[in-house]
Every structure is written in structure tokens, then in C-alpha cells.
Amino acid sequence: MSERAGQLGRVIAAVWRISLAEAIAYRVSMLMWVLTTTFPLVSLALWSGLAAGGPIGDYARPDFVAYFVAAFLLRQFTASWVVWELSGQIRDGGLNTLLMRPMSPMLYHAIQNLAALPIRCALALPIGVVVLVLAGGLVWPSPGSLALLGLSLALAWLLNLAVHVAIGCLAFWVTESTALFEVWLGLYLVLSGASVPTSLYPAGLAEVVRALPFHASLGFPVELAIGRATGAAATHGLLLQALWVAAFGSLAAVLWRRGVRAYEGVGT
Amino acid sequence: MTAAMVRVEGLCKRFSVPRREAGLRAALRALVRREYRVVEAVRDLEFSLAPGERVGFLGPNGAGKTTTLKMLAGLIVPSAGQVEVAGFTPSERRPEFLRRVSLVMGQKRQLSWDLPAIDNFEFNRVVYEIDPAHYKRRLEELTALLDVGEVMRRPVRQLSLGERMKCELVAALLHGPQVLFLDEPTIGLDVSMQLGIREFIRRYNAEHGATVILTSHYMEDVAALCPRILVIDGGRLRFDGSIEALRRQIRPLRRVSVRAAALPDDPTAMGRVVLREGGRLVLDVAPERVPEVVGALVALPEAQDLAVQDAPLEEVMRALFGREEAAEIG
Numbered sequence: 001m002s003e004r005a006g007q008l009g010r011v012i013a014a015v016w017r018i019s020l021a022e023a024i025a026y027r028v029s030m031l032m033w034v035l036t037t038t039f040p041l042v043s044l045a046l047w048s049g050l051a052a053g054g055p056i057g058d059y060a061r062p063d064f065v066a067y068f069v070a071a072f073l074l075r076q077f078t079a080s081w082v083v084w085e086l087s088g089q090i091r092d093g094g095l096n097t098l099l100m101r102p103m104s105p106m107l108y109h110a111i112q113n114l115a116a117l118p119i120r121c122a123l124a125l126p127i128g129v130v131v132l133v134l135a136g137g138l139v140w141p142s143p144g145s146l147a148l149l150g151l152s153l154a155l156a157w158l159l160n161l162a163v164h165v166a167i168g169c170l171a172f173w174v175t176e177s178t179a180l181f182e183v184w185l186g187l188y189l190v191l192s193g194a195s196v197p198t199s200l201y202p203a204g205l206a207e208v209v210r211a212l213p214f215h216a217s218l219g220f221p222v223e224l225a226i227g228r229a230t231g232a233a234a235t236h237g238l239l240l241q242a243l244w245v246a247a248f249g250s251l252a253a254v255l256w257r258r259g260v261r262a263y264e265g266v267g268t
Numbered sequence: 269m270t271a272a273m274v275r276v277e278g279l280c281k282r283f284s285v286p287r288r289e290a291g292l293r294a295a296l297r298a299l300v301r302r303e304y305r306v307v308e309a310v311r312d313l314e315f316s317l318a319p320g321e322r323v324g325f326l327g328p329n330g331a332g333k334t335t336t337l338k339m340l341a342g343l344i345v346p347s348a349g350q351v352e353v354a355g356f357t358p359s360e361r362r363p364e365f366l367r368r369v370s371l372v373m374g375q376k377r378q379l380s381w382d383l384p385a386i387d388n389f390e391f392n393r394v395v396y397e398i399d400p401a402h403y404k405r406r407l408e409e410l411t412a413l414l415d416v417g418e419v420m421r422r423p424v425r426q427l428s429l430g431e432r433m434k435c436e437l438v439a440a441l442l443h444g445p446q447v448l449f450l451d452e453p454t455i456g457l458d459v460s461m462q463l464g465i466r467e468f469i470r471r472y473n474a475e476h477g478a479t480v481i482l483t484s485h486y487m488e489d490v491a492a493l494c495p496r497i498l499v500i501d502g503g504r505l506r507f508d509g510s511i512e513a514l515r516r517q518i519r520p521l522r523r524v525s526v527r528a529a530a531l532p533d534d535p536t537a538m539g540r541v542v543l544r545e546g547g548r549l550v551l552d553v554a555p556e557r558v559p560e561v562v563g564a565l566v567a568l569p570e571a572q573d574l575a576v577q578d579a580p581l582e583e584v585m586r587a588l589f590g591r592e593e594a595a596e597i598g
Contacts, residue, residue: 007397014394018380018387025382025423096343097378100371102363103395261359264283265335265343 044068086168172259193219324494
């Protein structure tokens with residue numbers, strides 16, 4: 001048993017090394033990626049402008065700064081791009097290489113994703129710091145909430161990954177799986193809290209939006225980071241996250257298993 | 269004879285492909301109701317291979333040879349029938365099975381583009397759980413044989429097609445697979461590189477006793493490498509045997525050619541005349557009549573350049589895959 005665990009650890013380390021080297025080789029495109037995710041900073045400019053005349057809801061101007069900078073940074077920590085890789089590999093037969101290795105292709109994708117995160121964060125962090133210094137509004141999470149934040153980020157990352165794998169696996173059957181992901185992304189931008197804190201939605205609608213997986217994958221960890229989700233609200237949010245991870249994780253696992261059986265191993 | 273390394277029984281693969289007429293109207297109709305057509309890529313294949321055999325799958329494009337190879341490698345799941353490779357069912361893709369086989373695809377790169385090949389090799393060492401001492405020995409052996417000692421330290425994207433292919437082979441062989449699947453391994457390579465790769469595969473097979481299964485469009489690859497040939501056409505097995513047996517079966521006549529000062533008046537009595545031009549005569553002659561015909565031709569005035577050959581391989585293949593003649597065998 002510990003022998004297997006040791007081997008798993010070595011494999012993870014090896015994938016990590018090779019992925020890190022790849023991520024460094026792709027650092028320029030990685031920077032471009034980070035820049036394309038600066039959307040929350042655009043929202044920041046918009047909302048802090050609107051809040052200049054007085055607070056909106058319970059968000060004053062500095063609150064918006066803290067919120068959106070956190071949203072920008074936490075999105076880097078939880079980012080996934082597996083849907084592009086996976087659907088591409090299914091369509092062009094690149095998946096063959098992964099399937100022939102004596103290790104799970106899903107584990108490979110997950111670690112590859114994880115290994116690139118530090119570089120993304122290193123690229124994003126200076127941007128966040130500059131914005132904070134210029135706009136003010138720095139909020140340090142309390143040490144106690146830091147552990148919860150870590151857990152919440154891990155769940156948000158897993159949720160994103162599961163959604164990516166589930167949608168990516170649709171490429172086993174249809175050619176338009178990435179188009180479906182664009183739809184998901186559109187909803188994500190509106191409903192995750194990336195463009196507006198979900199608590200500012202009108203009463204009634206807010207409760208619905210805050211129960212959806214979009215909020216679980218970004219809005220909730222952000223609120224946790226800036227101290228707006230504490231006590232029962234924090235526990236509730238974490239449970240909701242775990243629930244969505246379980247739901248999309250099972251969906252992804254089923255689609256992957258059935259997809260591999262339907263796979264046609266494209267390419268002569 | 270030892271137990272079979274590869275055993276295939278009643279193997280079938282059906283694909284359903286969306287069917288659609290050309291044009292916008294058909295495209296719109298397909299949105300509402302998709303029609304599928306079932307393509308039988310492989311039908312009722314049956315064969316078995318002994319450990320250490322070198323076998324070539326031969327057939328025209330779309331014949332089902334790559335589909336068969338992918339079912340043996342476990343990449344695609346058969347629609348019906350049994351496959352057993354090294355004692356495993358490939359489609360289950362158990363790690364123990366995957367560690368015993370390797371697949372090299374000439375048209376697909378498997379090495380990471382931006383890293384030197386040596387990083388890829390090191391990665392394989394961990395993933396395939398290769399013992400470090402064993403790994404070092406094998407790496408030295410393979411890199412020396414393929415002469416990639418320098419090449420493997422440059423990023424893969426900077427390598428020529430041939431250099432990259434050599435590195436792909438090293439990566440595929442480090443874990444010492446018992447069965448090596450090669451899908452068009454020499455495609456796009458120049459002649460000397462083709463020869464080098466071919467020679468390497470033969471040598472590797474001889475020294476390590478691995479079973480080698482190859483598909484190739486290049487007849488010469490298959491002829492030079494594989495003592496046994498499986499001809500697959502229309503998803504069916506049409507021939508199983510040596511290249512010589514295949515040649516004799518398709519083109520049983522021998523080609524006899526000679527140059528002489530004067531040619532016989534009626535050469536059609538000796539065999540079918542392929543060419544009669546100036547002082548040169550080329551005949552297709554039944555094997556049992558060859559000694560007699562050769563005797564007669566040698567006796568011609570100033571006879572020279574007498575040669576007896578089998579029909580050229582390309583001609584055999586043309587005959588084999590020309591639809592009207594395909595019925596001749598099998």
C-alpha cells in the first residue's frame with residue numbers, strides 16, 4: 001500500500017516537473033492568459049466609480065477594491081483550461097499518448113493544471129498589488145479564516161476542474177463541446193461574482209444565484225478572503241462547494257469512463 | 269511453440285458515422301434529425317502471434333489495419349470478439365498491460381514539444397517505474413544505437429522529423445515492452461533514415477525478443493522487416509503468410525528477361541510476353557517451365573543479361589488491392 005502511495009507521489013512529482021518546465025516555456029502566452037482574466041479589474045473601475053457618490057448596498061468604494069482584487073487573484077488560483085486541452089486531444093487523437101501511459105490521464109491533466117498555477121499567480125500578484133496600492137482597500141484575511149480560505153480555494157479549483165473535464169469529455173460525442181463551454185463561461189462572468197458581487201443581486205434572485213456552482217467557484221472564496229463570509233455563512237458556503245464538487249466530479253467521472261469506451265482513436 | 273503473445277478471435281469494430289448530403293438544406297435537416305451510417309471497419313478477424321514475431325499489417329487506406337492495431341493496443345474498444353495481448357485484455361488498460369506494450373505513431377508526436385527529449389525519457393522512467401540502473405543501461409544502449417546522444421538534449425521542436433522519430437523510439441522502448449506497436453513509423457522520412465529505423469527495429473527485435481507489429485504504406489518497410497504479413501482489406505483478413513508466399517499466390521509467374529542478337533520467332537510458346545523491343549525480351553513464365561525457358565534463352569545467339577525474378581512487389585500490391593482481382597485470394 002505505502003509502496004503504491006510512494007509511486008503515486010513520484011509520478012505526481014514527475015508530472016509536476018515536466019508541466020512546470022512546459023509552463024515556463026509558455027510563460028508569454030501564460031501572461032496573455034492572465035491579462036485576459038483581468039475582467040474583475042474592469043468591474044473594479046466601473047463599480048468604484050459608481051460608489052464614489054456613496055455605498056451601493058453594503059459595498060463602499062474600498063470594499064469594491066478589496067473584492068475585485070481578491071476576485072482577480074483568486075481566479076488565478078482556481079483557473080483551469082483542461083476543457084481546451086481535453087477536447088483538442090479527443091478530436092485530434094492526442095489523447096492516444098495519455099491513454100497508453102500506465103497512469104490516469106485525468107490525474108495527468110489535474111497535476112499539469114496545478115503545476116502552472118504558481119506561475120500564473122506570480123504573474124498576477126504584481127498586478128493585484130499595484131491596483132491595491134493605487135486604489136487602497138487592502139484587507140488581510142484573519143489567520144483563522146486563512147485555513148478556511150485554503151480549503152475553499154481547493155474546492156473551487158476542483159469544481160472548475162470537474163466542470164472542465166465534464167464539458168471537455170463531450171468532445172467524445174460532439175464536435176462543439178468548446179462552444180458549450182463558451183456558454184458556461186458567459187454565465188460564469190455574470191453569475192460567479194466576477195463582474196458584480198452576487199450579494200448585490202435583488203433579493204430573491206440573489207439567493208438563487210448564490211446557490212449556483214458559479215458562485216461556489218469564485219464569489220464565495222472571495223467573500224471568505226475579504227471577511228464577508230464568517231461563522232455559519234462560511235460553513236454553509238463550504239458545504240455548498242463540496243456538494244457541487246461531488247455533483248460535477250461524478251458527472252465528469254461518468255462521462256470520462258463512457259467517453260473512453262466510445263473513443264475512436266482518431267488519426268491513421 | 270510457446271503460448272501466443274497476441275490472440276485475436278472474431279474481432280469486429282463498427283463505427284457509426286453521421287451521414288449527411290451536401291448543401292445547406294441537408295445541414296439544417298441534420299440539425300433536427302441526425303442519420304447514422306454504420307461502417308464496419310474490422311470484420312471477424314482471427315489470428316495469433318507468437319512471442320518475438322515481426323508481423324506487418326498491409327492494406328490500402330481505410331482497410332482497417334490501424335483500427336486493428338489500436339484495438340490491440342487498447343486504445344479503442346472492440347464491438348465484438350476477443351483480443352488478448354501478453355495475457356491481458358487491452359481495452360481494460362490495466363497498468364500492468366500498459367507497462368508491457370508500447371505504441372509509436374509516425375504521424376503523431378508523443379514527446380513534449382518544448383522540452384528536450386531527455387526530460388521526456390526521465391518522465392517515462394518514473395511513470396513506467398523503471399529501475400534506475402536498468403534505465404541508465406537501456407538509455408545508453410538505445411541512444412548509442414540510434415545515435416541521438418546530442419540530439420536528445422535539444423528541445424523536441426528543434427529536431428528534424430527523423431531525429432524526432434528516433435527519440436520517439438527511445439521513449440517507447442525504455443521500459444522494455446514485450447509488444448511494440450508501430451503505426452507508420454517511417455512516414456515522411458528520407459530513404460536513409462527509413463533504412464536506419466528499419467535496421468534498428470530489426471536489431472531490437474533480435475536482441476530483446478519483443479513482438480513487433482507494424483503498419484506501413486511503404487511496401488519496402490514491411491517486406492524488409494516482417495517475415496510474416498497479414499493483408500487486411502475491407503476490414504477482413506485476406507492473407508496470412510510470408511511475403512514470398514503472398515507474391516507467389518498473387519503473381520505466380522516468374523519474370524524472365526534476356527538480351528540477344530536474335531530473338532525466338534514465337535516466344536508466346538514459352539510464356540506471356542511482357543516486352544519485346546530491339547534485342548530485349550521479357551516474359552512471364554510459369555515456375556515449372558523456368559528451367560526449360562532459361563535453357564532455350566541461353567542458347568540464343570549472343571545471349572546476355574539473363575535474369576529470373578519474382579514480380580515486383582508494387583505490382584503484387586496493385587493486383588492485390590485492385591478490386592476486380594481482390595477476390596483471387598482468401
